[in-house]
Amino acid sequence: MEHEDALAGLDPEQRQVAEAVRGPVCVLAGAGTGKTRAITHRIAHAVRTGVVDAPSVLAVTFTTRAAGELKQRLRGLGAHGVQARTFHAAALRQLTYFWPRVIGGDPPRVVESKLPILIEACREIRRNPDRGELRDVASEIEWAKVTQVGPEDYPGLAAKAGRTPPIAPEEVARLYEAYESLRRRRHMVDFETILELTAAVMTEHAEVAAQIRQQYRYFVVDEYQDVNPLQKLLLDTWLGGRDDICVVGDPNQTIYSFSGASPRYLTNFAVEHPAAAVIKLVRDYRSTPQVVGLANSVLAKARTPHRLELIAQRPEGPKPVFAECDDEPAEAETVAKRVKELISQGVPTREIAVLFRVNAQSEVYEQAFAQAGIPYLLRGAERFFERSEVRQAVVLLRGAARSANDEEPLAQAVHNILAGIGLTAEAPGGGTARERWESLNALAELAEDLAAEGGDLPRFVAELERRATEQHAPPIEGVTLASLHAAKGLEWDAVFLVGLTDGMLPIIYAEKPEQIEEERRLLYVGITRARAHLHLSWALARSLGGRKARRPSRFLDGLTGNATAGSRTTPPARDRRSGQARIATPIQCRVCAKTLTVGAEQKLGRCATCPADYDEELLERLKLWRTNAAKEAKVPAYVVFT
Ligand code: ATP
Ligand code: MG
Numbered sequence: 001m002e003h004e005d006a007l008a009g010l011d012p013e014q015r016q017v018a019e020a021v022r023g024p025v026c027v028l029a030g031a032g033t034g035k036t037r038a039i040t041h042r043i044a045h046a047v048r049t050g051v052v053d054a055p056s057v058l059a060v061t062f063t064t065r066a067a068g069e070l071k072q073r074l075r076g077l078g079a080h081g082v083q084a085r086t087f088h089a090a091a092l093r094q095l096t097y098f099w100p101r102v103i104g105g106d107p108p109r110v111v112e113s114k115l116p117i118l119i120e121a122c123r124e125i126r127r128n129p130d131r132g133e134l135r136d137v138a139s140e141i142e143w144a145k146v147t148q149v150g151p152e153d154y155p156g157l158a159a160k161a162g163r164t165p166p167i168a169p170e171e172v173a174r175l176y177e178a179y180e181s182l183r184r185r186r187h188m189v190d191f192e193t194i195l196e197l198t199a200a201v202m203t204e205h206a207e208v209a210a211q212i213r214q215q216y217r218y219f220v221v222d223e224y225q226d227v228n229p230l231q232k233l234l235l236d237t238w239l240g241g242r243d244d245i246c247v248v249g250d251p252n253q254t255i256y257s258f259s260g261a262s263p264r265y266l267t268n269f270a271v272e273h274p275a276a277a278v279i280k281l282v283r284d285y286r287s288t289p290q291v292v293g294l295a296n297s298v299l300a301k302a303r304t305p306h307r308l309e310l311i312a313q314r315p316e317g318p319k320p321v322f323a324e325c326d327d328e329p330a331e332a333e334t335v336a337k338r339v340k341e342l343i344s345q346g347v348p349t350r351e352i353a354v355l356f357r358v359n360a361q362s363e364v365y366e367q368a369f370a371q372a373g374i375p376y377l378l379r380g381a382e383r384f385f386e387r388s389e390v391r392q393a394v395v396l397l398r399g400a401a402r403s404a405n406d407e408e409p410l411a412q413a414v415h416n417i418l419a420g421i422g423l424t425a426e427a428p429g430g431g432t433a434r435e436r437w438e439s440l441n442a443l444a445e446l447a448e449d450l451a452a453e454g455g456d457l458p459r460f461v462a463e464l465e466r467r468a469t470e471q472h473a474p475p476i477e478g479v480t481l482a483s484l485h486a487a488k489g490l491e492w493d494a495v496f497l498v499g500l501t502d503g504m505l506p507i508i509y510a511e512k513p514e515q516i517e518e519e520r521r522l523l524y525v526g527i528t529r530a531r532a533h534l535h536l537s538w539a540l541a542r543s544l545g546g547r548k549a550r551r552p553s554r555f556l557d558g559l560t561g562n563a564t565a566g567s568r569t570t571p572p573a574r575d576r577r578s579g580q581a582r583i584a585t586p587i588q589c590r591v592c593a594k595t596l597t598v599g600a601e602q603k604l605g606r607c608a609t610c611p612a613d614y615d616e617e618l619l620e621r622l623k624l625w626r627t628n629a630a631k632e633a634k635v636p637a638y639v640v641f642t
Contacts, residue, residue, distance in 0.1 A: 018041045
């Protein structure tokens with residue numbers, strides 16, 4: 001199969017990342033500058049040139065969806081067989097493999113949520129289980145485990161770290177202890193224990209460490225700004241003193257420090273690895289200058305030592321729209337109306353996302369979208385193969401494949417089986433029934449695709465099993481409804497940031513300056529998910545006719561201009577004479593590639609602040625090319641620096 005050259009389509013700095021195959025490499029760069037792209041091309045380049053074996057590469061990222069995307073991009077570049085996983089998925093795989101040999105017996109079961117165990121723990125210590133409280137206690141236990149603080153040390157160290165537990169720290173410690181004891185008795189491991197145990201097994205069993213280190217020799221970590229101490233410990237254990245590691249991240253996108261993550265591993269990488277190549281990327285390839293401008297403005301007010309200002313590469317687009325609404329239902333209606341407009345303009349639903357601060361905010365959007373007939377997905381493609389309806393479907397399909405009726409066409413057979421577990425012709429209105437339907441429908445569509453290629457039921461089941469191993473979920477059509485945390489690393493053509501009030505962003509319990517800063521970074525993450533359309537909205541009251549006591553997020557002070565009321569939106573810029581929407585052709589600085597907006601700079605082809613002697617040889621070549629091209633074809637004497 002033909003694949004594009006792994007180095008093609010990279011700018012000079014990205015290329016530097018891709019070509020530095022050995023040794024420590026650190027990429028510090030802002031959102032949308034192509035960090036993920038640079039590491040996928042780096043891996044593909046190393047594999048395709050034969051410098052490394054695909055199975056010896058371990059690429060680690062933070063969400064199952066991001067890992068799936070990484071794998072998909074690698075396959076597209078012809079690099080098959082690379083392990084791209086989340087930290088816990090990679091560790092769990094190793095732990096499960098070595099468990100029978102080094103620990104004995106069956107591998108443990110995974111705790112998907114701490115809440116049920118905590119409810120039982122409450123009973124054990126005779127405490128009233130308050131779910132809201134327990135959710136916060138679960139976060140405290142997670143923080144304690146990732147920072148390796150045991151129950152006995154929790155009260156003292158939590159106070160020192162400025163934690164604000166929902167109940168007395170001594171009570172958290174009692175629950176923490178009861179939780180751990182119950183978990184062990186049940187032979188279960190939570191995400192933190194998976195990492196801790198894997199590192200411990202490698203430390204205590206030299207032969208296990210040797211085998212794992214023999215297998216994995218090249219490490220790549222995406223979103224390194226959100227690594228926590230436990231993940232760092234595991235990474236160091238995997239490396240075992242070697243330094244073939246490439247990390248990429250953006251300190252201004254650290255959004256998990258409340259649960260123990262720290263950008264210091266990224267910012268101190270060069271101190272830890274003095275031989276490291278530190279590469280900075282500044283060109284933003286994702287978003288229009290309008291989106292980038294807003295992101296830069298939000299960051300300009302942040303207390304950050306890392307001024308990674310973004311320089312937009314894309315052509316001009318629509319201005320971000322700010323909408324102030326009377327109440328939350330009106331806000332949801334406004335968003336639904338605008339989403340419908342975008343869909344009618346040809347924006348696919350999968351290219352639209354509504355992002356909020358807390359999951360509870362999604363309900364009003366679910367209702368509004370169901371009413372407006374807009375398909376939506378609540379969880380994105382995350383953990384698709386772990387959903388109960390998908391697991392149920394796979395079992396049934398497998399059963400039907402081992403007695404398949406050759407006469408029945410594949411699509412029909414799959415439809416019949418899925419109909420038995422809830423696939424109806426019409427999608428249900430909302431909630432979990434809708435989510436369930438979306439999953440089953442995605443399986444049915446996959447069957448239709450395979451049927452078109454002449455596949456049969458056994459082949460379909462084999463395809464599902466392959467995808468399940470690779471966490472390669474089938475696409476589900478629909479507008480994504482997701483939390484800002486779940487959106488990191490992803491991008492859409494149109495992004496709606498909703499509920500932007502003081503109290504929601506920053507969230508009411510963010511009181512300390514560093515907590516407020518983390519909330520500001522969340523807004524930055526949200527804004528930078530948009531390629532072109534960005535809609536920011538808030539409601540002055542919660543419910544219909546409620547008291548209008550809210551104010552827009554303080555992070556938007558001075559940025560909203562005259563926010564539109566309700567559903568009015570700002571039309572795109574129009575040419576005064578023709579009345580057509582204006583699409584500007586960007587002229588970019590030949591040195592830094594920034595889009596030039598000042599006439600004098602456009603003429604010069606370089607920004608006033610960029611040095612003229614940036615790379616003499618390259619500029620000379622460009623000058624020659626421009627002069628010749630201008631002479632021969634009378635083309636304007638500007639070149640896009642790529
Ligand atoms: P984030 O910080 O949000 O994770 P990122 O730095 O990882 O962002 P990518 O997701 O790799 O950025 O890239 C952003 C978008 O820009 C993607 O659509 C990517 O394909 C595109 N892109 C990156 N580099 C280039 C390039 N050199 N030429 C064209 N498009 C590019
Ligand atoms: Mg990325």
